[in-house]
Amino acid sequence: MADSSAPTRVMMAVNESSLKGYPHPSISCRSAFDWMLSKLVRSNTDGFHLLFLHVQVPDEDGFDDVDSIYASPTDFQSMKQRDKIRGIHLLEYFVNECHRLGIKCEAWTKQGDPKEVICHEVKRVQPDLLVVGSRGLGPFQRVFLGAVSEYCVKHAECPVITIKRKANETPQDPIDD
Amino acid sequence: MADSSAPTRVMMAVNESSLKGYPHPSISCRSAFDWMLSKLVRSNTDGFHLLFLHVQVPDEDGFDDVDSIYASPTDFQSMKQRDKIRGIHLLEYFVNECHRLGIKCEAWTKQGDPKEVICHEVKRVQPDLLVVGSRGLGPFQRVFLGAVSEYCVKHAECPVITIKRKANETPQDPIDD
Numbered sequence: 024m025a026d027s028s029a030p031t032r033v034m035m036a037v038n039e040s041s042l043k044g045y046p047h048p049s050i051s052c053r054s055a056f057d058w059m060l061s062k063l064v065r066s067n068t069d070g071f072h073l074l075f076l077h078v079q080v081p082d083e084d085g086f087d088d089v090d091s092i093y094a095s096p097t098d099f100q101s102m103k104q105r106d107k108i109r110g111i112h113l114l115e116y117f118v119n120e121c122h123r124l125g126i127k128c129e130a131w132t133k134q135g136d137p138k139e140v141i142c143h144e145v146k147r148v149q150p151d152l153l154v155v156g157s158r159g160l161g162p163f164q165r166v167f168l169g170a171v172s173e174y175c176v177k178h179a180e181c182p183v184i185t186i187k188r189k190a191n192e193t194p195q196d197p198i199d200d
Numbered sequence: 201m202a203d204s205s206a207p208t209r210v211m212m213a214v215n216e217s218s219l220k221g222y223p224h225p226s227i228s229c230r231s232a233f234d235w236m237l238s239k240l241v242r243s244n245t246d247g248f249h250l251l252f253l254h255v256q257v258p259d260e261d262g263f264d265d266v267d268s269i270y271a272s273p274t275d276f277q278s279m280k281q282r283d284k285i286r287g288i289h290l291l292e293y294f295v296n297e298c299h300r301l302g303i304k305c306e307a308w309t310k311q312g313d314p315k316e317v318i319c320h321e322v323k324r325v326q327p328d329l330l331v332v333g334s335r336g337l338g339p340f341q342r343v344f345l346g347a348v349s350e351y352c353v354k355h356a357e358c359p360v361i362t363i364k365r366k367a368n369e370t371p372q373d374p375i376d377d
Contacts, residue, residue, distance in 0.1 A: 028238070028242070031239045031240065031242065055359075058359060061205070062208045062328045062329065062359075063208065063240055063329075065205070065208065065244060065247045066244070066247070067242060067243070067244045067247065070242045070243070070244065151239045152239060152240075152361075172353075173353075176349075176350075176353055176362050182232075182235060182239075182361055182362065182363040182364070183361065183362050184329075184359055184360065184361040184362075185353050185359065185360055185361075185362075186359040187359070
């Protein structure tokens with residue numbers, strides 16, 4: 024049976040792995056992506072249009088560079104340029120996967136506080152559904168980590184699906200992803 | 201393209217309307233059901249298996265009956281019997297809709313605290329996805345109303361989709377549904 028209505032536009036917030044480094048997607052967002060393909064999109068590849076958003080947190084990305092010396096405005100420019108390239112490589116993974124499966128998609132990066140930027144982009148782009156992966160941390164760990172998924176469920180102006188990382192995928196330090 | 205894998209099992213928590221009374225589904229859960237059909241199931245009716253759970257709160261159901269006189273154990277039995285029948289009529293709405301659309305489904309009722317029973321049933325039934333409607337109340341209103349969706353997002357052992365009631369569907373008193 025053909026799907027005559029407009030495709031369902033699914034926006035997905037994706038981020039880098041803190042373990043495997045550039046340009047690997049985090050365990051949470053990769054597992055959320057796989058889940059979405061197998062459980063929602065299924066064989067109905069024409070019925071969905073995927074929108075990938077990567078929000079870069081400038082401070083966090085620069086965290087490993089405590090020994091770097093910034094001596095001129097150009098040094099910051101090149102750092103920003105490098106961050107941008109990392110983000111684009113991350114998105115490349117998802118766009119390639121969609122292309123392989125024949126699913127239409129778009130991807131873009133933004134800078135800022137992920138939870139606020141995600142909700143702002145939902146308002147701007149108006150997807151039918153927002154998908155957010157979650158590490159499934161306890162309340163104590165969440166306080167220090169921003170709880171992006173919790174914020175989005177409350178504030179995003181569209182239905183939100185929260186997909187927790189599976190227990191058997193949790194790394195030794197659950198804060199890693 | 202045929203979908204060869206097992207259908208995606210979607211569990212949905214449904215409740216009665218506080219406005220229209222028996223046996224109408226609440227605005228939130230009806231809108232969540234319609235959204236799920238048009239945006240996720242789409243034309244892929246063979247790819248999904250829907251599971252409807254109605255959790256009855258005995259105290260709440262008896263609230264209108266402040267003038268009733270309970271004189272014997274039989275009076276309670278008949279109240280419980282009546283509650284059960286109301287729940288069954290509510291489920292009938294969803295089962296009929298699925299039957300009309302050719303989507304396989306199952307429906308059942310349980311008694312207890314909705315948020316705890318829902319998470320318990322997720323553990324027992326192991327659906328791929330839990331759908332919960334939400335009135336989209338603010339933090340002050342939520343304190344007094346249990347925040348079923350918020351609890352399920354944190355505690356249910358499967359991905360959870362929260363679908364907020366639309367602004368144009370909110371009744372005069374937002375606590376109504």
